[in-house]
Amino acid sequence: MRDALKRGQLAQSLGCNIETIRYYENIGLIGPADRSASGHRLYNKADADRLRFVLRLRQLGFSIGDIRSLLQTINSGDYSCNEIAQVAERHILTIQAKINDLEKLERNLTKITRQCHRGNTPDCAVIDALSKT
Template identity: 40%
Template sequence: MTGDFLAIGELGRKTDTKVETIRYYERIGLLAAPRRTPGNYRAYGPEHLNRLSFIRRSRDLGFSLDQVRALLGLADQRDRSCDAVDAIAKEHRAEVDRKIADLRALRRELDSMIDQCRCGTVADCRIIEALSPTAPAAS
């Protein structure tokens, strides 16, 4: 594509985003629909590249689509206080902390199962026993 405009494939390559994901973001309103060429191809401008890069970075950091939508809305209000942005980031950090705690508990349970393994036969395997639906829940 010529000029300052990108075809959807080029936009996808520049942002490491699949074409179908770009179309999805358009459908749900995160990314504005681009203008069309005379041949009816999508013609994305620098604003699309910047916005999609913002969306991708936010998603890479684990923000939900609703949080990304809120962040985008706030990013468009440059003179506003960033208190709302901070609140969204703090809420997300709390979610990450909960997930980390859950993963640490999972790690302890797996360590316990592995430590109990006697490395005998599968018939006597403590890991298989712990995974069995009749096994008592570990505490």
């Protein structure tokens, strides 16, 4: 296979780990690679493009389930841009909820740490606040 990459070369070219590629193959996000005569996995441009797409979705915080669903939709060829935009919009809502949760956590922890006198004794307002039920 001309212009094919071995797993290590593919990982290096996309800036990911070999284990990541192996994992995505095992769970079916990318298909099984062709093999060389000596048994090495060989990845073509389409394999690299699909892996790049999966990696980008993961960088954007999409779950494995969401990625699998998106790939199935795309692979079916029976989808509209509107459907894909709706998936992205649902993900944006998930991100916004996580941001809200993190901001609440930050406010609570900031409030707790402001109560700390930062003395050299084991008496600590942070421990006290975190120990309360």
